Structure formats: C-alpha cells, structure tokens
Amino acid sequence: MKMNGARILLECLKREGVDTMFGYPGGTVINIYDELFSFREIRHILPRHEQAGVHAADGYARATGKVGVALATSGPGATNTVTGIATAYMDSIPMVIITGQVPTALIGNDAFQEVDIVGITRPCTKHNFLVKNVKDLAPILKKAFYIARTGRPGPVLVDIPKDVQIAQTEFDYPETVEMRSYKPTVEGHPRQVEKAMTMILAARKPVVYVGGGVVLGGASEELTSLARMLSLPVTTTLMGLGAFPESDPLSLGMLGMHGAYCANMAMTESDVIVAVGARFDDRVTGKIATFAPHAKIIHVDVDPTSIRKNVRVDLPIVGDVKDVLGKMIREAEKQTAKGGVERDLSGWLGEIATWKETHPLSYKESKTAIKPQYVIQKLRELSDADAIIATDVGQHQMWTAQFFQFNKPRTLLSSGGLGTMGYGLPAAMGAQAAFPDRQVITVCGDGGVQMNIQEMATLVQNRLPVKIVILNNNFLGMVRQWQELFFDRRYSSTCLELPIDFVKLAEAYGAKGFSTAKPDEVEEIIKQGFAEEGPVIMEFKIAREEKVLPMVPAGASLNEMVLNA
Amino acid sequence: MKHTISVLVENEFGVLSRVVSLFSGRGFNIDSLTVAPTNEEGMSRMTIVTGGDENILEQITKQLNKLIDVIKVIDFTDGSAIDRELALIKVTAEDESRAEVLRIVDIFRAKVIDVTPKSYTIEATGSPLKIDAILELLRPLGLKELVRTGAVAIGRGAKGWKG
Ligand SMILES: Cc1cc2nc3c(=O)[nH]c(=O)nc-3n(C[C@H](O)[C@H](O)[C@H](O)COP(=O)(O)OP(=O)(O)OC[C@H]3O[C@@H](n4cnc5c(N)ncnc54)[C@H](O)[C@@H]3O)c2cc1C
Ligand SMILES: Cc1ncc(C[n+]2csc(CCOP(=O)(O)OP(=O)(O)O)c2C)c(N)n1
Numbered sequence: 143m144k145m146n147g148a149r150i151l152l153e154c155l156k157r158e159g160v161d162t163m164f165g166y167p168g169g170t171v172i173n174i175y176d177e178l179f180s181f182r183e184i185r186h187i188l189p190r191h192e193q194a195g196v197h198a199a200d201g202y203a204r205a206t207g208k209v210g211v212a213l214a215t216s217g218p219g220a221t222n223t224v225t226g227i228a229t230a231y232m233d234s235i236p237m238v239i240i241t242g243q244v245p246t247a248l249i250g251n252d253a254f255q256e257v258d259i260v261g262i263t264r265p266c267t268k269h270n271f272l273v274k275n276v277k278d279l280a281p282i283l284k285k286a287f288y289i290a291r292t293g294r295p296g297p298v299l300v301d302i303p304k305d306v307q308i309a310q311t312e313f314d315y316p317e318t319v320e321m322r323s324y325k326p327t328v329e330g331h332p333r334q335v336e337k338a339m340t341m342i343l344a345a346r347k348p349v350v351y352v353g354g355g356v357v358l359g360g361a362s363e364e365l366t367s368l369a370r371m372l373s374l375p376v377t378t379t380l381m382g383l384g385a386f387p388e389s390d391p392l393s394l395g396m397l398g399m400h401g402a403y404c405a406n407m408a409m410t411e412s413d414v415i416v417a418v419g420a421r422f423d424d425r426v427t428g429k430i431a432t433f434a435p436h437a438k439i440i441h442v443d444v445d446p447t448s449i450r451k452n453v454r455v456d457l458p459i460v461g462d463v464k465d466v467l468g469k470m471i472r473e474a475e476k477q478t479a480k481g482g483v484e485r486d487l488s489g490w491l492g493e494i495a496t497w498k499e500t501h502p503l504s505y506k507e508s509k510t511a512i513k514p515q516y517v518i519q520k521l522r523e524l525s526d527a528d529a530i531i532a533t534d535v536g537q538h539q540m541w542t543a544q545f546f547q548f549n550k551p552r553t554l555l556s557s558g559g560l561g562t563m564g565y566g567l568p569a570a571m572g573a574q575a576a577f578p579d580r581q582v583i584t585v586c587g588d589g590g591v592q593m594n595i596q597e598m599a600t601l602v603q604n605r606l607p608v609k610i611v612i613l614n615n616n617f618l619g620m621v622r623q624w625q626e627l628f629f630d631r632r633y634s635s636t637c638l639e640l641p642i643d644f645v646k647l648a649e650a651y652g653a654k655g656f657s658t659a660k661p662d663e664v665e666e667i668i669k670q671g672f673a674e675e676g677p678v679i680m681e682f683k684i685a686r687e688e689k690v691l692p693m694v695p696a697g698a699s700l701n702e703m704v705l706n707a
Numbered sequence: 708m709k710h711t712i713s714v715l716v717e718n719e720f721g722v723l724s725r726v727v728s729l730f731s732g733r734g735f736n737i738d739s740l741t742v743a744p745t746n747e748e749g750m751s752r753m754t755i756v757t758g759g760d761e762n763i764l765e766q767i768t769k770q771l772n773k774l775i776d777v778i779k780v781i782d783f784t785d786g787s788a789i790d791r792e793l794a795l796i797k798v799t800a801e802d803e804s805r806a807e808v809l810r811i812v813d814i815f816r817a818k819v820i821d822v823t824p825k826s827y828t829i830e831a832t833g834s835p836l837k838i839d840a841i842l843e844l845l846r847p848l849g850l851k852e853l854v855r856t857g858a859v860a861i862g863r864g865a866k867g868w869k870g
C-alpha cells in the first residue's frame with residue numbers, strides 16, 4: 143500500500159512493538175502529528191520539554207527493557223534532546239529518537255530551525271541516520287531498532303526531513319535485518335568459559351563485580367544461581383544495583399567512591415575478580431595503579447572496547463552476559479562433578495563478614511533533624527517490593543543507592559555515566575507510563591528537581607501518579623560536600639538561597655504536596671503520600687550538612703576510604 | 708610507533724566523519740588518511756597511518772570495529788603489507804640546479820610532469836620512506852610546494868582481505 147513517510151514512521155513503530163512514545167510538536171514534525179491524530183495504536187505523551195521527553199523514554203526503556211521512543215522537531219527541539227541522548231548513551235540504554243529536519247532541498251542553507259543534529263549527536267549516539275529518500279525510511283527504522291537493542295544497547299537517532307515525511311511510497315516493512323558491518327559477538331567462547339571456571343574454582347578470595355550489563359542483558363537469574371551455587375560474594379556498581387538481591391548474605395552492596403567498606407575491601411584483597419557487564423569506571427576503581435593488586439581479572443562484556451580499556455585483564459570473554467553466565471553454570475557443574483575440586487571459602491567469607499560487622503553503612507541518628515538516610519530506609523520499609531525508584535543526581539542519589547536495598551533488576555533508574563541532574567522526575571514519568579499499576583517513586587534533590595519540575599504538569603495531565611520525594615538540604619549538596627572536604631568550606635554558589643514552597647508548587651500544578659522538617663513526621667507523610675491517587679510531592683527538610691560516606695577521595699586508592707569526617 | 712590500518716567501510720553518508728571524530732574525540736593522532744571506493748559494491752577503503760603504543764592501538768582498532776559502518780579493520784603490523792604513496796613536488800630549478808633535479812628524479816624513478824624556466828613539478832611514487840628520501844634531497848634546492856596522498860597499503864601474498 144502507498145503511504146506518506148509520516149504514516150510509514152508510525153507503522154514501523156507499531157511493528158517494532160512501540161506502545162508509548164514521548165514527543166513534542168513543531169513545524170518539521172507537524173505531518174507526523176497529523177498522522178498521529180488518528181493513529182490509535184500508540185500512546186503519545188506530551189512532556190513540557192524535549193529533554194524530559196527523552197529522559198521519559200529512557201526511564202521507560204530502563205524499567206521495561208524495551209526500546210524507548212522520543213520525537214522532537216528540528217532545530218531547538220532537536221538540540222533540547224541532546225542531554226537526554228547523551229545520558230542514555232553513557233548508560234547503554236536502548237532508544238530511538240526521531241527528529242524532524244528541514245526539507246532536503248534546504249539542508250545546509252541555514253534554513254529556519256535547521257541544525258545538523260546528526261553531526262551534533264554523532265559522538266553521543268550508538269549510531270544515527272539522516273533519511274534522504276522516503277524509500278529508505280522503513281529499512282532505516284528497522285536498522286535503528288535493531289542497532290539500539292542488540293549488542294551493547296544504545297540510543298539511535300533518525301533525522302527525517304519534512305519532504306520525506308510528505309513523500310509517498312509503497313510501504314513494505316522488512317522482516318529481517320542483515321548488516322555486513324554490524325554483527326555483535328553474543329556467544330562467549332566455550333574454551334574461555336572453561337578457563338574462567340577453572341580460575342574461579344581455584345580462587346581463594348573470589349569476588350563477582352557486577353555492572354549494568356547484567357540488568358541490560360536480563361541475566362539476574364543466571365547471576366544469582368551461579369553466585370549461590372559457588373558461594374561467591376557479589377558487589378555491584380550503581381548501574382548493577384538490583385541485578386543481585388541485596389538481601390542475600392552474599393551481597394556486599396555497591397562498591398566504588400561511595401561504596402560499602404566491605405565491597406571496596408573485598409575488591410582490594412581479592413585474588414580473582416569476575417567482572418560481569420561492568421566497565422571499570424573511575425568512580426569504581428579509584429587509583430588504577432593500586433586497584434585490586436592481588437587479583438587476576440576475568441572480564442565478561444559484549445563490547446570488546448570495554449575490555450582492557452582501563453585495567454589489565456587476565457581472561458577476557460566477549461559475549462552476552464546471559465549466554466556466558468549460562469555456560470559458566472554448566473561448566474561449574476561439569477568441573478565440580480569431575481571431583482578433585484577442593485574449595486574452602488570459609489576464611490574469606492569470614493573476613494568479609496567481619497568487615498560488614500565492623501564497618502556497616504551507617505549514619506548518626508537524630509531526634510531533631512531529619513536524616514536523609516532515615517528517609518530512604520523508611521521509603522524501603524513502606525513501599526511495595528516491586529516499586530521502581532528513579533533518582534536524580536547528587537547526595538540523595540548516593541543515599542538511595544546505599545540505603546534502599548535493591549533486590550530486583552530494573553527497579554533503580556539512575557543516571558550513572560553522565561550524572562544528569564534533572565533526570566529523576568521525567569525518568570519516573572516514563573516508568574509510570576509503562577507500569578501504571580506499580581509504585582513509582584523519584585528521589586530528588588532540591589537543586590535537580592527544579593531542572594525538570596515542569597513535568598509536574600505532564601504527570602497530572604496524564605494521571606501518572608509518581609511519588610516525588612525531595613530531600614531538601616537547600617544546597618547543591620554533592621558539590622557542597624566536596625567544598626567542605628577539599629576546598630576549606632568555601633561554599634561558592636552551592637547554597638540555593640531562595641527557599642521554595644514545594645507544597646504550593648505541587649498545588650499550582652494540581653497535585654498534592656507535603657512537607658516537614660520533623661523526624662517523627664516522616665513516616666506519616668510517606669504513608670499519606672503513597673495513599674494518594676495522583677502525583678505527590680513529599681518534601682523532607684533534612685540535616686543540611688549531612689555527608690555521603692564512606693568516600694574514596696578522587697585519585698585515592700579504593701581502600702583509602704574516608705569513613706567519618 | 709607508526710601503524711598502518713586499513714578500514715573497510717560502508718560507503719554511507721557521514722562515515723568519514725565518524726572515523727575522524729573517533730580519533731579526535733579520544734585524542735588519538737592521525738598522521739595520514741586516504742579514502743576511496745573499492746571493487747566491492749558500496750564499500751570504501753580507508754588507509755590510516757597513526758601512532759601510539761600497543762594499548763592505544765588496541766583501543767583504536769576496537770573502537771573502529773565498533774562503528775556500525777565499519778566492515779573490517781586490518782592492522783598491518785610491520786612487513787605484512789606493501790605501502791605506497793604518491794607525491795607531487797614543485798621544486799625550484801634554475802640554471803645550475805636544473806640538472807641536479809633531473810638527476811635526483813632519475814635515481815628515484817620519478818617523473819617530471821610540468822616544466823617552467825624556473826621550476827620542475829615532479830611526480831614521485833613509492834613507500835612513504837622513499838618519498839621522505841627524495842624530499843630530503845630536493846629540499847636544499849628549494850621546495851615551493853608539496854602534496855602527498857598519504858599511504859595506501861595492501862597485504863602481501865595471494866590472499867585478499869576476506870582471506
Ligand atoms: C554522583 C555520582 C556518584 C557515583 N558514585 C558511584 C559509586 O560510588 N560506585 C559506582 O559503582 N558507581 C558510581 N557512579 C556511577 C558511575 O559513574 C558509573 O556510571 C558506573 O560505575 C558504571 O557502571 P557499570 O560499570 O556497571 O557500567 P554501565 O555503564 O552500566 O555499562 C555496562 C557494561 O556492560 C556491558 N554490557 C551491556 N549489555 C551487555 C550484555 N547484554 N552482555 C554483556 N555485557 C553487556 C557494556 O558493554 C558495558 O561495558 C556514580 C555516579 C554519580 C553521578
Ligand atoms: C546538569 C548538571 N549540572 C551540574 C551537575 C553537577 N552536580 C552534581 S551533583 C550537584 C548538586 C545536586 O544538588 P541537589 O539536586 O540539591 O542534590 P543534593 O546533592 O543536594 O542531594 C551538582 C550541581 C550535574 N551533575 N548535572
């Protein structure tokens with residue numbers, strides 16, 4: 143059947159299983175909106191800013207595992223998407239971003255609302271396309287979705303000039319994609335897996351270091367089975383939280399700059415590190431020269447560039463985590479069945495237990511001031527087991543990572559790689575759109591929440607009952623903490639001097655607001671907030687100069703943690 | 708250390724810029740780069756000469772391979788390839804130096820492709836080392852202008868790039 147490009151776009155999205163998209167109209171996408179007007183199969187949500195639209199698509203993708211879709215017009219609409227795209231790129235989130243472009247005949251003329259968005263986003267997309275002919279549109283969209291979700295996932299941008307949206311052609315959606323230049327390696331090499339298992343079984347102080355790749359690859363079950371089967375202690379990165387239940391005694395919690403003492407000590411003392419879908423980020427390794435000095439490193443990753451990028455690796459395994467972990471389980475069964483494997487990890491597990499006991503994550507409780515960690519613990523206690531938590535970026539993000547206790551994958555949505563303030567609220571919005579019946583909570587700072595606060599309107603309008611928790615310290619707290627510790631308390635531009643009435647702000651948008659500075663009111667407000675049917679702001683005025691601890695100062699070794707300062 | 712890398716790419720819009728920005732975005736240097744279509748439909752071949760230690764080179768090849776439009780990356784370690792470059796050289800040639808220029812051209816099996824009473828323009832081909840050598844000899848006579856294509860390289864032996 144003959145259709146115009148705009149309609150073809152929607153037909154393609156439908157065939158890729160897209161049920162929700164986030165978009166903002168404008169001149170170069172008006173034809174797409176005209177088609178959307180009568181297209182019932184896709185829910186279109188109108189955010190109040192394109193950046194938020196992209197974060198919402200990202201939150202949708204992280205919560206569901208599906209490809210998130212966002213749409214924006216050319217020029218300023220397109221440039222507004224860039225922060226959202228870069229955020230998704232750094233955390234390997236599968237997304238397709240569609241932008242309108244000026245008509246092909248005008249490209250390069252500095253036409254009205256023209257920007258070279260393909261050029262601008264080249265370094266922050268997995269791939270991008272400019273569609274020059276309507277005949278190429280369907281094949282390009284097929285490729286875009288395929289590239290976004292396979293291998294190491296990532297955002298793909300498709301720029302569609304207005305005339306391509308108007309032009310007609312026969313619609314024919316390709317069933318399959320075949321690209322000679324793109325063939326990710328997903329199957330781990332059996333010989334490498336065998337060698338890895340021999341190393342793991344011979345290890346006396348093994349640690350599994352789990353990253354976002356296990357969440358992205360849907361391999362939590364395999365990971366959990368393997369760890370339990372071989373009594374392997376597991377630590378996760380910020381992005382890996384939820385991949386392994388933190389309630390399990392083998393869990394060490396998060397490692398890294400603000401990681402648990404036991405996790406950082408275990409990495410430093412370990413003799414075999416099994417890195418699975420993690421990329422040895424500098425927030426995790428600390429000083430490279432002294433990182434895990436005694437350990438042989440096994441690294442499983444679908445992206446060869448992640449391997450040996452920052453640290454030496456003794457045994458690389460390129461492949462998908464689900465495939466490799468599955469093979470590892472079978473290999474472990476095989477090697478242990480053969481007999482002759484003598485393992486005694488009791489000394490090592492005992493050492494870890496001592497670290498946990500002597501240096502647990504902790505904070506000084508208070509009867510007069512609200513401690514942020516207390517709020518997070520209460521949130522865990524009072525929320526559903528499958529609640530989804532989106533964080534913004536800053537101290538509150540780290541307190542959430544440390545104290546919430548994540549037990550299921552895809553329940554923490556957080557901008558790790560780019561660290562984008564303003565991410566939390568719209569990401570929660572996207573997750574709530576995907577799961578209308580689950581509890582979706584966003585934990586924000588008073589600074590970051592104001593970077594996309596306009597999305598309150600989108601929440602109310604679309605009946606997305608996100609629970610917004612603001613840990614208000616009236617500071618750009620994370621930066622203030624650095625100023626306190628490393629800049630002699632010179633709080634340059636980190637005090638948000640003007641207090642905001644967040645209750646009135648919620649009300650202005652037609653939502654409900656609660657606020658308190660009293661510790662004994664925290665529980666009651668959370669209960670009331672959760673009981674509300676619509677979106678809610680819960681503001682907690684917390685102890686203003688509370689710090690995130692432990693902390694590995696930038697440039698220090700992982701075991702040189704500041705425990706209380 | 709210098710490395711010559713061949714990159715086989717889909718002849719798509721923007722592919723050159725993807726490759727180049729990969730180098731610039733990561734602070735890798737490019738000494739020379741050439742690109743042109745091949746005998747295979749829709750496929751172009753780039754030859755890139757770059758420097759750096761083994762770790763940098765490993766990252767470069769991996770990152771190139773990761774680009775969606777890249778079909779294959781071949782790192783020619785020493786001796787496994789033949790490399791050639793073409794140079795166009797405009798050199799001052801007056802009175803007594805005219806004969807000297809021609810002698811050098813002859814020794815290097817280069818060609819004079821344009822003549823004026825004051826200059827010769829020379830076409831020279833050969834390995835980049837040979838080009839360096841002829842330039843060394845011509846430079847004292849007065850180089851007015853120099854254009855080099857940068858190296859192209861092909862593997863030795865009977866096998867094509869597909870093996
Ligand atoms: C204020 C702040 C503080 C932070 N502090 C910490 C901290 O203390 N500790 C910490 O851990 N992080 C911290 N972070 C986050 C940190 O910056 C990094 O984002 C994070 O450490 C990276 O996590 P990751 O290694 O799991 O990598 P990800 O970015 O999640 O990368 C995933 C890896 O898995 C691979 N992969 C993807 N899919 C698959 C698959 N299917 N199969 C195999 N491999 C796959 C990818 O190729 C990639 O290498 C902080 C961030 C902020 C903003
Ligand atoms: C867009 C953006 N700008 C600046 C920063 C740098 N930054 C990181 S944390 C932080 C402070 C965040 O303050 P707030 O939102 O109040 O959270 P808190 O740390 O107080 O919990 C800043 C400014 C950033 N990460 N993102």
Ligand SMILES: [Mg+2]
Pocket residue numbers: 587588589613614615616617618619
């Ligand atoms: Mg704050």
